[in-house]
Amino acid sequence: MAAPPLTLGRLVWTVARDVNRTVGGGLASMELLRRAYERAGWLTPAEHALLVAVSRLTPGTNILAYCTALGWLRYRGLGALLALLASSVPATVVVATLSAALVRVDEYPLVQTLLAVAMLVGSALILSTAWSLLRPFLLTSRRVWALALMAIGLALAVAGVTPVRVLLIAAVLGALTPVPVPGPARPETPP
Secondary structure, three states: OOOOOOOHHHHHHHHHHHHOOOOOOHHHHHHHHHHHHHHHOOOOHHHHHHHHHHHHHOOOOHHHHHHHHHHHHHHHHHHHHHHHHHHHHHHHHHHHHHHHHHOOHHHOHHHHHHHHHHHHHHHHHHHHHHHHHHHHHHOOOOHHHHHHHHHHHHHHHHOOOOHHHHHHHHHHHHHHOOOOOOOOOOOOOOO
């Protein structure tokens, strides 16, 4: 039994359905669309490959470019516009609604407590990771470097330097710090 033709309404519905039922990225949505469209005979593998290639060339969200190109492929300008709207408006409405609902959620004492606990746990994890990275250096001749890095990090934090800048400074210092390279392993001689 042949699939019904791809009408403009079906195009909009399938794009809205498949793009807005995934979380976390456009590749999953593209795959859902590919499966549905190829199964119905509305899209060939070559057309799908072309749409993926075009969507990867454009800046911004690839799934929006994919859907716009899909709409253009089948219904030109009107198809492109409606496919773009079908792929973006539902998620935009959900995000705007959640944002409006959550804008004052941090005023509740329970939420403030949970955020404070999360900050403490996050800080403890970061400090634990930093300690595990620096500890081996404290036990070697490189302890001066390790102590200097700790002092610089603490000074930057106290000065209010943003974490991104601290990471950039740490990367520069790490790049400038010579790292001993072990020589080739010597095979053991049998007794």
